[in-house]
Amino acid sequence: MTDTRLIRIGIIGAGRIGKIHADNLRGVPGAVVAGVSDLFAGEELREWAALRGIGKVTKDSEELLADPDIDAVFICSSTDTHVPLIKRAAAAGKHIFCEKPVSMDLSQTEEALEAVRVAGVQLQVGFNRRFDHNFKRVREHVLAGAIGDPHVVKITSRDPSPPPEAYIKVSGGIFMDMMIHDFDMARYLSGSEVEEVYAQGGVLIDPVFAVHGDVDTAIVTLKFANGALGVIDCSRKAVYGYDQRAEVFGSGGSVAASNDYPSTAVVSNGSGVVSEKPLYFFLERYQGAYVDEAVQFVECLREGRPVPVDGGDAWQAERIALAAKLSLESGRPVKLSEIEKLKEGLGHGV
Amino acid sequence: MTDTRLIRIGIIGAGRIGKIHADNLRGVPGAVVAGVSDLFAGEELREWAALRGIGKVTKDSEELLADPDIDAVFICSSTDTHVPLIKRAAAAGKHIFCEKPVSMDLSQTEEALEAVRVAGVQLQVGFNRRFDHNFKRVREHVLAGAIGDPHVVKITSRDPSPPPEAYIKVSGGIFMDMMIHDFDMARYLSGSEVEEVYAQGGVLIDPVFAVHGDVDTAIVTLKFANGALGVIDCSRKAVYGYDQRAEVFGSGGSVAASNDYPSTAVVSNGSGVVSEKPLYFFLERYQGAYVDEAVQFVECLREGRPVPVDGGDAWQAERIALAAKLSLESGRPVKLSEIEKLKEGLGHGV
Amino acid sequence: MTDTRLIRIGIIGAGRIGKIHADNLRGVPGAVVAGVSDLFAGEELREWAALRGIGKVTKDSEELLADPDIDAVFICSSTDTHVPLIKRAAAAGKHIFCEKPVSMDLSQTEEALEAVRVAGVQLQVGFNRRFDHNFKRVREHVLAGAIGDPHVVKITSRDPSPPPEAYIKVSGGIFMDMMIHDFDMARYLSGSEVEEVYAQGGVLIDPVFAVHGDVDTAIVTLKFANGALGVIDCSRKAVYGYDQRAEVFGSGGSVAASNDYPSTAVVSNGSGVVSEKPLYFFLERYQGAYVDEAVQFVECLREGRPVPVDGGDAWQAERIALAAKLSLESGRPVKLSEIEKLKEGLGHGV
Amino acid sequence: MTDTRLIRIGIIGAGRIGKIHADNLRGVPGAVVAGVSDLFAGEELREWAALRGIGKVTKDSEELLADPDIDAVFICSSTDTHVPLIKRAAAAGKHIFCEKPVSMDLSQTEEALEAVRVAGVQLQVGFNRRFDHNFKRVREHVLAGAIGDPHVVKITSRDPSPPPEAYIKVSGGIFMDMMIHDFDMARYLSGSEVEEVYAQGGVLIDPVFAVHGDVDTAIVTLKFANGALGVIDCSRKAVYGYDQRAEVFGSGGSVAASNDYPSTAVVSNGSGVVSEKPLYFFLERYQGAYVDEAVQFVECLREGRPVPVDGGDAWQAERIALAAKLSLESGRPVKLSEIEKLKEGLGHGV
Known part of the structure; x- marks a missing residue:
């Protein structure tokens, strides 16, 4: 029998790339975009979410991280927020997809990777070109x-x-x-x-x-x-x-x-x-590559396999x-x- | 303000092409796949629908046609069923997307087009290649x-x-x-x-x-x-x-x-x-073309414009x-x- | 030992295509352009010939056909002259390269082919595209x-x-x-x-x-x-x-x-x-094709093989x-x- | 009136590239391959020359350099002979086409260029790729x-x-x-x-x-x-x-x-x-490029223009x-x- 469990995902940062990931994830069988957070969330974002059946819209990423129904987050905010968000998401037990680079400071990157390792969650990094056909x-x-x-x-x-x-x-x-x-x-x-x-x-x-x-x-x-x-x-x-x-x-x-x-x-x-x-x-x-990296992230989580591009690659x-x-x-x-x-x-x- | 009204769609015939249309429609902003009917609907189809959040699965297309929440149907069943289904859908006031050909008999095709005209619904025909990039x-x-x-x-x-x-x-x-x-x-x-x-x-x-x-x-x-x-x-x-x-x-x-x-x-x-x-x-x-014909069908319905390929073309x-x-x-x-x-x-x- | 015998060729008709054939033949090992005839031969043609070391320039194709040192002719004059020239060249025992079509009248074409057959000379027709790479x-x-x-x-x-x-x-x-x-x-x-x-x-x-x-x-x-x-x-x-x-x-x-x-x-x-x-x-x-059809014509004559495109093809x-x-x-x-x-x-x- | 003067050329070194240059020069209007020298000249080279109407075949390049009817030489022998041959050809007042490199020693190259300058002859270097279409x-x-x-x-x-x-x-x-x-x-x-x-x-x-x-x-x-x-x-x-x-x-x-x-x-x-x-x-x-560099060398000599790739480029x-x-x-x-x-x-x- 097919596994009908759904992976529920929160999008952190609803800029251009965050919206792209959300739209791509909507088409991935087995995935549900459960919420989206953005510092500047307003009417425009709520309408955008309504047309896509996304229930939760918030300014505070903590709301997503605290939601027990959310399995994973996509970190699509600015680079300087990546390391702190990775640490918090890992601490909250969420699997993580993070845009590149993790940081511009090797030590910081290493701290983030350590947090992920300790929490036992998965971290996929957005080297989307590896998924390009x-x-x-x-x-x-x-x-x-x-x-x-x-x-x-x-x-x-x-x-x-x-x-x-x-x-x-x-x-x-x-x-x-x-x-x-x-x-x-x-x-x-x-x-x-x-x-x-x-x-x-x-x-x-x-x-x-x-x-x-x-x-x-x-x-x-x-x-x-x-x-x-x-x-x-x-x-x-x-x-x-x-x-x-x-x-x-x-x-x-x-x-x-x-x-x-x-x-x-x-x-x-x-x-x-x-x-x-x-x-x-x-x-x-890279439209197809963005879709494919999302598909693979979801599939790996559903099947308990390691994600294809990880922190070591970053x-x-x-x-x-x-x-x-x-x-x-x-x-x-x-x-x-x-x-x-x-x-x-x-x-x-x- | 953006129009947040959603077009609710029923898929008639869940074979290969019906499933493709359903998956494509799921990614179209403003569209919801509300139900699917297939003569042979069973466990496999219910699982398929569950992974996609499609609530209604039935063996009887009449259930979709009778549902007042459904705005339009995609007719994806065998060619010999096209004309009777078009007539019934038109009578039920549903907009129609029908795979090609409408029929192999010009008189039959003409009857279907007349039914559509009388009912004042829209009919788009699946000449998908017109949407090919x-x-x-x-x-x-x-x-x-x-x-x-x-x-x-x-x-x-x-x-x-x-x-x-x-x-x-x-x-x-x-x-x-x-x-x-x-x-x-x-x-x-x-x-x-x-x-x-x-x-x-x-x-x-x-x-x-x-x-x-x-x-x-x-x-x-x-x-x-x-x-x-x-x-x-x-x-x-x-x-x-x-x-x-x-x-x-x-x-x-x-x-x-x-x-x-x-x-x-x-x-x-x-x-x-x-x-x-x-x-x-x-x-x-024609993956992109299938997506695009669905997008255009939905957009035309939402905006009250005529659909791009109609019965006359068929x-x-x-x-x-x-x-x-x-x-x-x-x-x-x-x-x-x-x-x-x-x-x-x-x-x-x- | 290599056969050092040279094939001596006369060009009949020094228009555009005749000059092209002459220049191509100059580069073919084993071939010598011995003479050129043109109804309008004058100073310009004599200078052209001098720069290429071509000794004989005449207004009268008969001079070439009568020259015992000439082994073959290229018929590059207008279509209406093809059949009579083929007949005369065949009668003179010259091998023939003729531009297409041989004539616009099947009976005439057949007469020319018959003359070639009787004389036992070879006739190659200028379907140059067969030699295109x-x-x-x-x-x-x-x-x-x-x-x-x-x-x-x-x-x-x-x-x-x-x-x-x-x-x-x-x-x-x-x-x-x-x-x-x-x-x-x-x-x-x-x-x-x-x-x-x-x-x-x-x-x-x-x-x-x-x-x-x-x-x-x-x-x-x-x-x-x-x-x-x-x-x-x-x-x-x-x-x-x-x-x-x-x-x-x-x-x-x-x-x-x-x-x-x-x-x-x-x-x-x-x-x-x-x-x-x-x-x-x-x-x-078709520059390369023109060269190659000339090379093959000369090689076939030197080696006594049948030419590659003959009257039957015409x-x-x-x-x-x-x-x-x-x-x-x-x-x-x-x-x-x-x-x-x-x-x-x-x-x-x- | 067209200039009908011919440039008479000697080929020094009848290896692969020397023969290529000779064949290309035969097709160049205004050029005549007057002779060819090769240390190993024998029966095979004489037959090769006969099929191309090249009169003089010798083992001694000096024969070509001493021939007052020869206007220019192509130096196609091994690299170590380039500098001495350039010096001798320049001294004999012949224009020179030399294969690349002139030498592997900048001082030697400079000596050759100086000899060319003093003699007032032209030197073209075989950077054939510049002539590639x-x-x-x-x-x-x-x-x-x-x-x-x-x-x-x-x-x-x-x-x-x-x-x-x-x-x-x-x-x-x-x-x-x-x-x-x-x-x-x-x-x-x-x-x-x-x-x-x-x-x-x-x-x-x-x-x-x-x-x-x-x-x-x-x-x-x-x-x-x-x-x-x-x-x-x-x-x-x-x-x-x-x-x-x-x-x-x-x-x-x-x-x-x-x-x-x-x-x-x-x-x-x-x-x-x-x-x-x-x-x-x-x-x-580079077949076309080899032809074109020969054409340009001959044209420049006939028209008294500087050749297109010279010793400074080498x-x-x-x-x-x-x-x-x-x-x-x-x-x-x-x-x-x-x-x-x-x-x-x-x-x-x-």
């Missing part, structure tokens, strides 16, 4: 041996347009905010840990990045434990849309994934042969981001082992 | 004048594998069962009515088609009222998957849509450069299918006007 | 069984722009002038003879075609002896360039060839993703063109066997 | 401003299979032998000089590279004078064929060129959608190769200015 298929081909031993991993990661200055200021920089996805992807696709990074960067798009000690364009090369090499090129602004591609080249061939497009329609006329721009917005590009990607930042600042290759030393020496990250 | 975009380009005046419309329509004999027997033949979608697509893409058809066909895949007076491979050429020409090639079996493409060529260029694929991953190795096969199954290929496509059948049987081009005459003369279709 | 590869896949038994052959054939009226007047019509290539391609790709054709056509581009009893847009469907079906769509004007594609679909899959492009460069910017238009001109698109394609014309005129499918009867009855074609 | 088109788009200011230049350069050990031993290493083409391409596409390089490398394909102090896989990142960043990934073995791609990304978009293929034929069957592997061999991939690419080698050996980024210092200090390269 394209990248997942690349990984499957690598695992199946279709390309032999990986020699080179190449990732292209370009946003359609830079965030506003208010965001840049608190973003943690291009490595922690944007490329952290790519660092996770590099680990995922290569199946190996990164041992050394070298980062080049420049302010080529907007001087505002320089004002905040950041760059807007970067190329990071990687050395993996298995001997493979890697390179990620990253830009804050691709005028044609969201550009997210990857290739793994190896002894037996290569496998490459390109972008997704709104349609396959191609117009041929006097001006040329014109196909569509890549899906412009990350929520469109920790590894954060380390690589810190090493890339140090490389850019120092103008030299940086070994990941240096980051550990730094943390021990300095207490709070770089 | 690719074909919709082709249509938009044609409408926007990107290719000038249409000269040639080309459609390729191939199923991954033939249906079982039991289905072939009652299918109504390749023109009514399968190419009816393509006939609708030809009207949609050209923006013009079909005036004449010539059909070639053969039994190249399986002799079972000949046993039932059917063909498994066909090429139908079309003449449109606006002077454009058209051609549809159709096969019951493409071993590589569901092959659904269209091209409109005109005085100012061409626009073409190809298939969708599970991913963009491409493997290059000693054997060649290998990309994925097209999505194999129509439910995968009637036109059925006429073309009958003309194609007559052309194949007679070995000559057939004008659509002949079908009207036939109907008048014979009473019940061809 | 794309179509050749399609044929190879079909022969290798990669797609199983052919079920459907589809050919798209569009010129970038219509010829001038002076040419339209004497062209022989769209079927004999333009689609004759496609009829040959249909035979080549299917590996089967055409038994019946049905032609639809329209004047959608320029009324001048109607003035001369011609159409500018056509769709021709075919039935092959092996049971397969075929369809060719043809237009005199594709604003985006020369559009030449083919697909063979069968029991085991499909093989399709698309166009060639000036480069693989793709620009992605705010307007879209733009790749190049297909090669615009048939001399660019005759078959001309028959199909005549049948298509009759179908368009009569508005009904036409069997190829009717053409034979017509010829017997009428003496000189349709 | 794909890369040329990328460059044209960059120059035309289609992508705005270049931010990132990406080049992928993979050979189908490693050379034999005998070649590896004397090749000068992956940077000088193979990536020198890519370094030139980086300059060409960015329109800017390289200021700094960082090279990562590994022996992932065959330990024989390590034996000779070489690597078989490398990623080199670049900083350009105009602020742009660059990255080249290189491998000695791509099992699927010759993989040569480039992309320039900028403020206004991107332009990318992919590989060329033997045909556009695509087979779809039960195994997948299979297109052809890239052209396997560099002589196929010198710049050799400097980058030396810097990349130093970076790999030292494990740190290297500025190009260091190479100048090294040369001054050490006399003979790195």
